[in-house]
Amino acid sequence: MIKVGVLGARGRMGAEVCRAVRDADGMELAAAVDQGDGLDALTAAEVVVDFTHPGVVMDNLQWCVKHGIHAVVGTTGFDAARLDSVRSWLEEGTGNVLIAPNFGIGAVLMMQFARKAAPFFESVEVVETHHPNKADAPSGTARRTAELIAAARAEAGAAPFPDATSTALDGARGADVEGVRVHAVRMSGAVAHQEVILGGHGELFTLRHDSMNRESFMPGVVLAVREVAGLPDRLTIGIESLLGL
Amino acid sequence: MIKVGVLGARGRMGAEVCRAVRDADGMELAAAVDQGDGLDALTAAEVVVDFTHPGVVMDNLQWCVKHGIHAVVGTTGFDAARLDSVRSWLEEGTGNVLIAPNFGIGAVLMMQFARKAAPFFESVEVVETHHPNKADAPSGTARRTAELIAAARAEAGAAPFPDATSTALDGARGADVEGVRVHAVRMSGAVAHQEVILGGHGELFTLRHDSMNRESFMPGVVLAVREVAGLPDRLTIGIESLLGL
Amino acid sequence: MIKVGVLGARGRMGAEVCRAVRDADGMELAAAVDQGDGLDALTAAEVVVDFTHPGVVMDNLQWCVKHGIHAVVGTTGFDAARLDSVRSWLEEGTGNVLIAPNFGIGAVLMMQFARKAAPFFESVEVVETHHPNKADAPSGTARRTAELIAAARAEAGAAPFPDATSTALDGARGADVEGVRVHAVRMSGAVAHQEVILGGHGELFTLRHDSMNRESFMPGVVLAVREVAGLPDRLTIGIESLLGL
Amino acid sequence: MIKVGVLGARGRMGAEVCRAVRDADGMELAAAVDQGDGLDALTAAEVVVDFTHPGVVMDNLQWCVKHGIHAVVGTTGFDAARLDSVRSWLEEGTGNVLIAPNFGIGAVLMMQFARKAAPFFESVEVVETHHPNKADAPSGTARRTAELIAAARAEAGAAPFPDATSTALDGARGADVEGVRVHAVRMSGAVAHQEVILGGHGELFTLRHDSMNRESFMPGVVLAVREVAGLPDRLTIGIESLLGL
Numbered sequence: 001m002i003k004v005g006v007l008g009a010r011g012r013m014g015a016e017v018c019r020a021v022r023d024a025d026g027m028e029l030a031a032a033v034d035q036g037d038g039l040d041a042l043t044a045a046e047v048v049v050d051f052t053h054p055g056v057v058m059d060n061l062q063w064c065v066k067h068g069i070h071a072v073v074g075t076t077g078f079d080a081a082r083l084d085s086v087r088s089w090l091e092e093g094t095g096n097v098l099i100a101p102n103f104g105i106g107a108v109l110m111m112q113f114a115r116k117a118a119p120f121f122e123s124v125e126v127v128e129t130h131h132p133n134k135a136d137a138p139s140g141t142a143r144r145t146a147e148l149i150a151a152a153r154a155e156a157g158a159a160p161f162p163d164a165t166s167t168a169l170d171g172a173r174g175a176d177v178e179g180v181r182v183h184a185v186r187m188s189g190a191v192a193h194q195e196v197i198l199g200g201h202g203e204l205f206t207l208r209h210d211s212m213n214r215e216s217f218m219p220g221v222v223l224a225v226r227e228v229a230g231l232p233d234r235l236t237i238g239i240e241s242l243l244g245l
Numbered sequence: 246m247i248k249v250g251v252l253g254a255r256g257r258m259g260a261e262v263c264r265a266v267r268d269a270d271g272m273e274l275a276a277a278v279d280q281g282d283g284l285d286a287l288t289a290a291e292v293v294v295d296f297t298h299p300g301v302v303m304d305n306l307q308w309c310v311k312h313g314i315h316a317v318v319g320t321t322g323f324d325a326a327r328l329d330s331v332r333s334w335l336e337e338g339t340g341n342v343l344i345a346p347n348f349g350i351g352a353v354l355m356m357q358f359a360r361k362a363a364p365f366f367e368s369v370e371v372v373e374t375h376h377p378n379k380a381d382a383p384s385g386t387a388r389r390t391a392e393l394i395a396a397a398r399a400e401a402g403a404a405p406f407p408d409a410t411s412t413a414l415d416g417a418r419g420a421d422v423e424g425v426r427v428h429a430v431r432m433s434g435a436v437a438h439q440e441v442i443l444g445g446h447g448e449l450f451t452l453r454h455d456s457m458n459r460e461s462f463m464p465g466v467v468l469a470v471r472e473v474a475g476l477p478d479r480l481t482i483g484i485e486s487l488l489g490l
Numbered sequence: 491m492i493k494v495g496v497l498g499a500r501g502r503m504g505a506e507v508c509r510a511v512r513d514a515d516g517m518e519l520a521a522a523v524d525q526g527d528g529l530d531a532l533t534a535a536e537v538v539v540d541f542t543h544p545g546v547v548m549d550n551l552q553w554c555v556k557h558g559i560h561a562v563v564g565t566t567g568f569d570a571a572r573l574d575s576v577r578s579w580l581e582e583g584t585g586n587v588l589i590a591p592n593f594g595i596g597a598v599l600m601m602q603f604a605r606k607a608a609p610f611f612e613s614v615e616v617v618e619t620h621h622p623n624k625a626d627a628p629s630g631t632a633r634r635t636a637e638l639i640a641a642a643r644a645e646a647g648a649a650p651f652p653d654a655t656s657t658a659l660d661g662a663r664g665a666d667v668e669g670v671r672v673h674a675v676r677m678s679g680a681v682a683h684q685e686v687i688l689g690g691h692g693e694l695f696t697l698r699h700d701s702m703n704r705e706s707f708m709p710g711v712v713l714a715v716r717e718v719a720g721l722p723d724r725l726t727i728g729i730e731s732l733l734g735l
Numbered sequence: 736m737i738k739v740g741v742l743g744a745r746g747r748m749g750a751e752v753c754r755a756v757r758d759a760d761g762m763e764l765a766a767a768v769d770q771g772d773g774l775d776a777l778t779a780a781e782v783v784v785d786f787t788h789p790g791v792v793m794d795n796l797q798w799c800v801k802h803g804i805h806a807v808v809g810t811t812g813f814d815a816a817r818l819d820s821v822r823s824w825l826e827e828g829t830g831n832v833l834i835a836p837n838f839g840i841g842a843v844l845m846m847q848f849a850r851k852a853a854p855f856f857e858s859v860e861v862v863e864t865h866h867p868n869k870a871d872a873p874s875g876t877a878r879r880t881a882e883l884i885a886a887a888r889a890e891a892g893a894a895p896f897p898d899a900t901s902t903a904l905d906g907a908r909g910a911d912v913e914g915v916r917v918h919a920v921r922m923s924g925a926v927a928h929q930e931v932i933l934g935g936h937g938e939l940f941t942l943r944h945d946s947m948n949r950e951s952f953m954p955g956v957v958l959a960v961r962e963v964a965g966l967p968d969r970l971t972i973g974i975e976s977l978l979g980l
Contacts, residue, residue: 109855169427171415171418188445189444205844448700652867654867655871656871664907664918672904675860
C-alpha cells in the first residue's frame, strides 16, 4: 500500500485526486492538507501530490525533498530557475520529484504520437474543438502539439507542407503555428477535443482525443504516484517516460 | 428501356456518363455526340444528358425542347436570364428540363440536411478537407453549405452563435461566411471531404461527406435520367426534389 | 409567456424539465406536481409536461384533455389501444396531445435523415458506441434506426447490400437487424454515440450523433411545449413534424 | 545517388516501386528485372527491392547476399525456417536484409501506437471498414492489431475490458480476437479504413487510418531503400525500427 498525501486537497483538482487515490488499488490516502493546515500531517505519506498554486509550491516541494518524500506535482509555473532550485535540493535530500504540465494520458499520447509520426507524412494539420466559453483560440494543447510537430519536422529535414491555395477567404486556412496550420472550432455541446491529421500518398492517419471532463487527468496522476519512487532520475518532467515514450 | 443520348460524350464527365448509362438497369445509350458531330443522332433518344460548356449548352437545350426530348443538364453558367429563356422555350415545346449545379447525391444530402438541422442547434461550423492542389479555400461546396445554414437560421430567427473567444491567433477561428465559421484543411492523401458539425445542450450532430473520385456524381445523373420524364414541373433546378427533400 | 405545469416534477427527467422551463425564453413554470400532490395545481398551466410512469400517465392525460390543457408526454408505454383511448378523449375535450418516445433532437434527426438517405446508397451500416455498463447490445436507438433504414429501402425497392464475405470470424460482421448490419462498441469514457454510414460509387456519407448527457433531451421538450398548441392534429406522435421532417 | 534494382518489376507492386524509385530524391532505377530475365543486371544496384512470390524469393535473396547487395523484401511467406536460412547466408556474405510484411507507414504506426497505448486505457476495440468485395472479415490488419493489443495488455497485467452486456443480438458485439472486440463494416465506396478506439475515465483516444490506394505503400519502400544500408542489424523484420518505434 502506497501512503499518499495530497496538498491542495480542498481545491477542485486536489479533491479529485483524493477521490482517485481512495479508489485506486494499492494506495491509500494518508493525509489531505490545504491552506491553513500545517505540513506535518504529510510525514505519514510516502508520496505527496501537489495541486496548489505557484506561490506556495516551491516551499511545499522543498519540504518534501527535505523529508525524503516523493513528490508528484501538477501545479504550474515552473521555469528554468525553479527547476534548477529543485535539482539543487535533490542533491542533498532523498526522494524523487515528477513535475508534469499535463497528466492527461490521452492528451500526452496524442502529442507524442503526433511528434513521432509527423516526419513521415507530407501534410500535418491540427483541428481542435472546444465549448464556446473558451477564451483562447487555438487551445494551449493545440499550440503545443503544433510546436512539437514543427520541431520534429525541422529535425528530420522534412519538406514544407504542399499548399497551392491562391484564393482564400481570410482565416479559411487556420492559424499558422510555426508553419503548422491549426483550426479552432467552438461548439456548444463540445467539451475538449483535438484531431491531428497527417496525410500523404493515398493515405490519411488521424489521432483524435476526446476529453469529456477533468476526471480524465486522474489515471495519469495515479500512474505517477505508482511509479515516482522507481523512476531512474531524481527529477522527471512530464509523464511521457511513464508511458514508455 | 429509357433511350439516352449524351452530349459532350468525349469529355471527362460525358465519358463517365456514357459508361454509367451502359451499366445502369433500365436504360441504354442511344447516341453519343460531341463537338463536330451534328445533333441529329440525338433524335433516337428520349432523354439527353448535357455535360458540355456554357458556350453551346443553350443551343443544345433549345434543340432538345423543340424536339420534345427531356434534358438533364450538368453544364454550368445558368443565370436568371438563361433560366428565363429555357422557361419561354418550354411554353412551346414538350419535354422536361432538369438543370443541376451538383449531381453528387451525398453532397446534396449533406447541404440539405445541414440546412434543415441548423435552426435546432446553438452552434454550427463547417470543416472541409481537400488535396493540397486545390486553389480556393474554402471550397465552393463549403461556402454554399454555410450560406444555406445562415439563411435557414435567419429565417427561423435563431440566436447568434455563442463564442467567448477573446484571445485568438489570426485565422484560428476560420473564415466567416455570413456568420458561419468555415475551416479549410489542405492535406496530401485527401480527395474531397466535408463535415458540418452542429452542437447544443450536451449533444453533437455531425454530417460528413467523403468523395473519393468524380465517379460519385454518376448515381445522381442516372437518377435524374430515370425521373426527368415524370417530374411535376417542366423546369426543375437541382436534384433535391428527386431525393424527397 | 406560456404557463407550463410539470408532472413527475421530482423525478430525474421531471426535475430537468422544471429547470429547462425556467431557463427558456417565453415560458414560465406555473406548477410542479409529483406523486402525492393533487392535479388541481395544474389548472394554472396552459401546457402540461408528463414524465411519470405507465401506471399513472393515462389518468394524467385524461385529466389534461378534460381541462383543455395541452399535454407533452415523454412517459413510455403507449400501445395502439392506449392511443385509441387518447383519440376518443380528444373528440370530446379541447387541447392537443403530443406523445414522443424520444425528445432528443439530434437522435431524431439522425434517424429521419438515415431513413431519407438510405435508398440512395448501395451500402448502409450502423455503428453505436456506449459506456460499458449498458445491458443491451445494440442500443434501442440503433435497432430502431436499422428498422427505419430497412423499411425505407424495401419501400424504394433498393437492392440487397453487396457483401462478398466468405471467411468471417463469428460476430465480425455485426448483428443483422432486418438485413442491416449493426455493430455495438462498449467503451469506458463513452456516453452514447451512433454513426450511420452510407456508401456507394466513390463516396461515403456519415451521420453521427454524440450525446454527452441526459440534458440533451431538453431542447426537444422545450420545442414541443412551444409548438403543441399550434399543431395541425389533435394527437401527434413524435417530434418529427416539429422539425420539418 | 542510391542505385536501385527492382525484382518483380512488371508485377503490380513492382511497377509501382519502379515509378516510386524514379520519382524519389537521391535514388535512381539501375535495373528492372522480372521472370525470364537473368539476375545479372542487378549487379549494377546497391539495393534490390523484391516484390516477387514465395517460390522464387529465397533464390533471389541468396543471390543478393552473395553479391553484397542490400535487399528490401515485400514478398510474403517468411516463416522461422526461412528466416534462419537468411541469417546463415548473412554470416558469410555482406549487405543487409530488411523483410517487411507491411510497408504502409500509416498502418504500421497505427498498430504500434495501439500497442503502446493499450495498457493505459480501460477499453480498447477495433472497427475496420472495407469495400464489399473483401473476402475475409475482419481484415488481416485488424486481426494483427487486436493480437498486438492483447499481448501488450497481458504483458502489462491490464484488467479485462469492462462489459455489462447481458442481452445482445448475435454478432452485435463483434468478433473476439484474443479478448479484443473487432467489428468489420463492408461498405461500397470505401477502400481500406481502420479505427482503434481506446477509452477510460472521461476520455476517448482514437487512432484512424484511411488508405485510398496501394500507392500508400511506396513511401515505406522508399524509406527502407534509403535506410537499409545503415541498419544496425544484418537482418531486420518490419519497418518499425525505421520509424523510431
